[in-house]
Amino acid sequence: MSLDPVRALSFDLDETLWSLEQVIERAEADMAAFFREHYPKVLERFDRAAMLELRREVLRRDPSITHNLGELRLRTLRLATDACGYPPEAARRALAVFLEGRNRVRLFEETRPTLERLRPRYPLVALTNGNADVHRIGVGHYFHTTIYAAQVGAAKPAAEMFESVTRLLGLRPEQAAHVGDDPEADVLGAARFGMRAVWLNRQGLPWPEHLPRVEYLEIRSLNDLHRLLPEEDGA
Numbered sequence: 001m002s003l004d005p006v007r008a009l010s011f012d013l014d015e016t017l018w019s020l021e022q023v024i025e026r027a028e029a030d031m032a033a034f035f036r037e038h039y040p041k042v043l044e045r046f047d048r049a050a051m052l053e054l055r056r057e058v059l060r061r062d063p064s065i066t067h068n069l070g071e072l073r074l075r076t077l078r079l080a081t082d083a084c085g086y087p088p089e090a091a092r093r094a095l096a097v098f099l100e101g102r103n104r105v106r107l108f109e110e111t112r113p114t115l116e117r118l119r120p121r122y123p124l125v126a127l128t129n130g131n132a133d134v135h136r137i138g139v140g141h142y143f144h145t146t147i148y149a150a151q152v153g154a155a156k157p158a159a160e161m162f163e164s165v166t167r168l169l170g171l172r173p174e175q176a177a178h179v180g181d182d183p184e185a186d187v188l189g190a191a192r193f194g195m196r197a198v199w200l201n202r203q204g205l206p207w208p209e210h211l212p213r214v215e216y217l218e219i220r221s222l223n224d225l226h227r228l229l230p231e232e233d234g235a
Contacts (some may be wrong), residue, residue: 012180029103041084068150157189
């Protein structure tokens with residue numbers, strides 16, 4: 001099986017193009033250090049469990065931001081800093097510290113060569129439920145655009161995410177392929193919408209029993225992606 005005649009590719013980000021191992025933990029630690037230095041009452045009053053309760057409170061007040069992780073975190077931080085009597089900019093500054101750490105990721109070694117090879121041949125779209133910034137990470141120039149769940153108002157595996165790719169590029173679903181590591185969010189979501197689905201299954205795991213079977217192609221590394229695509233002109 002191959003991806004011919006696909007005319008565009010979308011990519012998941014976290015754990016597809018880079019490792020997220022300990023990234024969020026380090027970003028949280030950076031933010032805690034920031035609070036400790038500048039707004040110490042926050043850490044004195046709110047431990048991890050209390051911050052999670054604030055997060056739940058934000059969602060109870062406004063469930064519409066479930067898929068906007070940046071706004072959700074900002075409002076959570078705002079509740080904490082307001083409760084401690086700090087000015088509004090305290091939450092914004094803390095979020096900036098978190099995002100700086102959140103975007104310090106380790107690209108998989110095959111990521112740049114793969115994107116470099118594909119960019120001249122296909123429009124590439126970054127499609128993510130998260131809030132990573134491909135430009136800050138240094139791979140934004142490979143992509144036609146980035147589509148965030150926060151923009152769409154829904155998260156993968158929702159059809160709206162994948163539909164946003166094909167609508168943007170003026171393609172039918174079967175003319176685009178989506179590559180990602182998550183069987184449900186990426187593979188099931190793309191296949192159900194009608195896109196070609198590619199499961200980046202680095203560990204060689206079996207298909208999860210709780211998920212319905214769909215048609216997909218499987219690779220163990222981004223290096224394997226070229227085997228699914230038509231040969232380049234002159235190759």
